[in-house]
Amino acid sequence: MLPGGQGSGGGRLGLLRWLGLRLWSRRGTLVFALLWFGSWLFLNGLVLVHRSIMMSDYCTDDKSQRILQRLCVEFGEGVVTGDMCEDMCVLGLVDYKRCLYYENGKKVMEGRWRGKPIILKSKLENFSSYEPLGILDYQDAAEDVSPLDMVFYATLEVRNSLGLAEADEEEEEGGRGGGGGANSSLARLWGKKLKKRDKSFSRAELASLWSLLQQEEYTFLRLLQDLSTHVAKVLGSCGHFYAVEYLSAGHAWDQNIFSLEDVVVPGRMGRDRAGPRGRWTSREMVHRIALSFLDMVWHFDNDFAHKLHLCDIKPENFAIRTDLTVVAIDVDMAFFEPKMQDILEQNCSSDDDCNFFDCSSRCNLSRRRCNPRRRNTNLQVICEKIFRPWFSPTLLGAKAGLPLQVELQRAVQECSETDGGVDEREDDAAGGRPGGGSSSRDIHQRLLNILTRLLHEGGASDEGRREREERGHAHTSLNF
Ligand SMILES: Nc1ncnc2c1ncn2[C@@H]1O[C@H](COP(=O)(O)OP(=O)(O)OP(=O)(O)O)[C@@H](O)[C@H]1O
Ligand SMILES: *[C@@H]1O[C@H](CO)[C@@H](O)[C@H](O)[C@H]1NC(C)=O
Ligand SMILES: *[C@@H]1O[C@H](CO)[C@@H](O)[C@H](O)[C@H]1NC(C)=O
Ligand SMILES: *[C@@H]1O[C@H](CO)[C@@H](O)[C@H](O)[C@H]1NC(C)=O
Ligand SMILES: *[C@@H]1O[C@H](CO)[C@@H](O)[C@H](O)[C@H]1NC(C)=O
Numbered sequence: 001m002l003p004g005g006q007g008s009g010g011g012r013l014g015l016l017r018w019l020g021l022r023l024w025s026r027r028g029t030l031v032f033a034l035l036w037f038g039s040w041l042f043l044n045g046l047v048l049v050h051r052s053i054m055m056s057d058y059c060t061d062d063k064s065q066r067i068l069q070r071l072c073v074e075f076g077e078g079v080v081t082g083d084m085c086e087d088m089c090v091l092g093l094v095d096y097k098r099c100l101y102y103e104n105g106k107k108v109m110e111g112r113w114r115g116k117p118i119i120l121k122s123k124l125e126n127f128s129s130y131e132p133l134g135i136l137d138y139q140d141a142a143e144d145v146s147p148l149d150m151v152f153y154a155t156l157e158v159r160n161s162l163g164l165a166e167a168d169e170e171e172e173e174g175g176r177g178g179g180g181g182a183n184s185s186l187a188r189l190w191g192k193k194l195k196k197r198d199k200s201f202s203r204a205e206l207a208s209l210w211s212l213l214q215q216e217e218y219t220f221l222r223l224l225q226d227l228s229t230h231v232a233k234v235l236g237s238c239g240h241f242y243a244v245e246y247l248s249a250g251h252a253w254d255q256n257i258f259s260l261e262d263v264v265v266p267g268r269m270g271r272d273r274a275g276p277r278g279r280w281t282s283r284e285m286v287h288r289i290a291l292s293f294l295d296m297v298w299h300f301d302n303d304f305a306h307k308l309h310l311c312d313i314k315p316e317n318f319a320i321r322t323d324l325t326v327v328a329i330d331v332d333m334a335f336f337e338p339k340m341q342d343i344l345e346q347n348c349s350s351d352d353d354c355n356f357f358d359c360s361s362r363c364n365l366s367r368r369r370c371n372p373r374r375r376n377t378n379l380q381v382i383c384e385k386i387f388r389p390w391f392s393p394t395l396l397g398a399k400a401g402l403p404l405q406v407e408l409q410r411a412v413q414e415c416s417e418t419d420g421g422v423d424e425r426e427d428d429a430a431g432g433r434p435g436g437g438s439s440s441r442d443i444h445q446r447l448l449n450i451l452t453r454l455l456h457e458g459g460a461s462d463e464g465r466r467e468r469e470e471r472g473h474a475h476t477s478l479n480f
Pocket of ligand 5: 365
């Protein structure tokens with residue numbers, strides 16, 4: 001088909017010249033045809049790969065709406081329930097918008113509930129695909145299950161799915177008691193909330209709750225709801241579907257990671273300081289988001305009974321609220337310390353065998369086993385993968401030379417490199433060695449300090465210029 005294929009015939013020179021002429025006159029057409037063919041092949045390949053990955057389960061509006069209709073039929077039959085069911089199935093207050101994602105049965109859809117944007121999620125399409133709650137089989141159909149029994153089962157399930165060994169928790173509770181602000185037994189905390197109910201649970205309630213508890217993400221989010229602003233809020237549920245707040249997810253291709261157009265500026269400071277539209281500059285927003293990242297890291301390291309490790313750090317796995325708080329949205333790769341240690345402790349012949357995505361440890365060569373303690377930290381990976389691209393000199397342009405910016409770049413660079421030896425230092429007493437280089441804690445403090453100063457500086461000095469800039473390009477605010 002291609003001209004090259006005919007080159008083997010006689011009169012090679014003539015043919016070549018002929019081809020050359022043809023090519024010359026039709027080069028445009030040929031190039032176009034080749035490109036077209038190429039992209040056709042590429043697209044076909046893409047669709048094939050896509051289909052096989054998704055197991056020919058791609059997301060269509062039609063399918064999604066049928067799934068929700070089935071859910072409502074089950075609600076009508078009294079099989080499932082939840083605080084969102086009536087709004088969804090009777091009052092029509094939940095609108096389906098579009099589907100976002102199907103993978104191996106996992107459903108993620110966008111919708112609106114009473115006018116508020118939400119994300120609807122379920123790990124499996126059908127309620128019947130979840131394992132039924134065993135005790136319902138033994139229980140008399142008329143008899144409801146006491147909240148106490150439910151607490152027992154739910155707590156077990158939560159511990160299991162998050163890898164919080166019971167023994168560990170007791171130990172932590174006894175050991176840490178006063179210090180560190182450790183928020184003792186996570187699973188028990190959740191149990192307490194269930195226990196507050198004196199009414200017993202109906203079968204539909206139990207079955208629905210049970211299907212939700214089989215979804216690790218739901219369990220994780222519920223557990224941390226009141227403890228953390230850095231996880232998505234669970235707004236409600238119906239059967240095996242739960243709704244979380246809609247957030248603006250990050251993108252690798254966006255220079256600012258997050259699209260900052262939708263951000264609303266809070267009244268107090270914003271209105272009297274910022275421009276006529278009451279907006280922050282995108283630089284200011286990036287600084288504020290960076291501060292929220294720091295807050296999140298600190299919080300995940302210190303505020304739970306077990307450290308929470310984020311093992312898949314990339315822009316797509318974080319989102320922001322309109323108030324610029326950072327939220328970790330892919331919690332499938334977030335592990336509490338006990339589970340982290342289980343994951344890391346593998347046979348090894350070198351350090352390379354001890355990496356689990358962004359979480360890594362060292363190979364103990366005498367034991368040929370990876371150290372169960374993680375070597376790097378959440379902060380280190382965030383510096384490397386989020387902060388460094390954000391604050392790189394090439395993106396900053398002329399502003400890169402400002403002293404505070406230089407200081408920030410240096411701190412970020414150092415933070416990305418404070419890899420080795422972090423865990424040894426942390427194994428020492430909580431105070432660590434005062435003069436011993438930059439520990440994770442020091443570098444956190446330094447970044448916090450620089451970013452805070454940058455925010456102050458931005459607010460105080462170039463206010464006039466900022467306002468002018470704002471008026472000038474309201475829509476190009478993506479570029480600092
Ligand atoms: N609260 C949210 N607000 C807005 N978008 C969201 C929210 N939660 C998830 N998404 C989007 O929905 C999609 C899939 O969601 P989710 O991250 O739960 O699936 P996942 O299986 O964990 O994805 P992955 O396999 O990529 O890790 C993602 O593209 C994400 O950006
Ligand atoms: C879900 O249920 C529907 C209707 O009962 C069925 O057609 C579909 O195959 C089921 N899906 C899965 C993944 O089991
Ligand atoms: C747990 O955290 C909450 C809020 O963060 C706090 O009020 C409470 O005192 C903490 N409990 C313990 C035991 O540290
Ligand atoms: C790890 O090594 C031990 C012996 O050193 C061996 O018994 C065990 O099977 C190995 N485990 C795996 C998963 O290879
Ligand atoms: C390796 O493991 C052995 C046995 O548990 C231990 O004594 C040693 O200190 C470890 N080495 C390192 C470098 O951690």
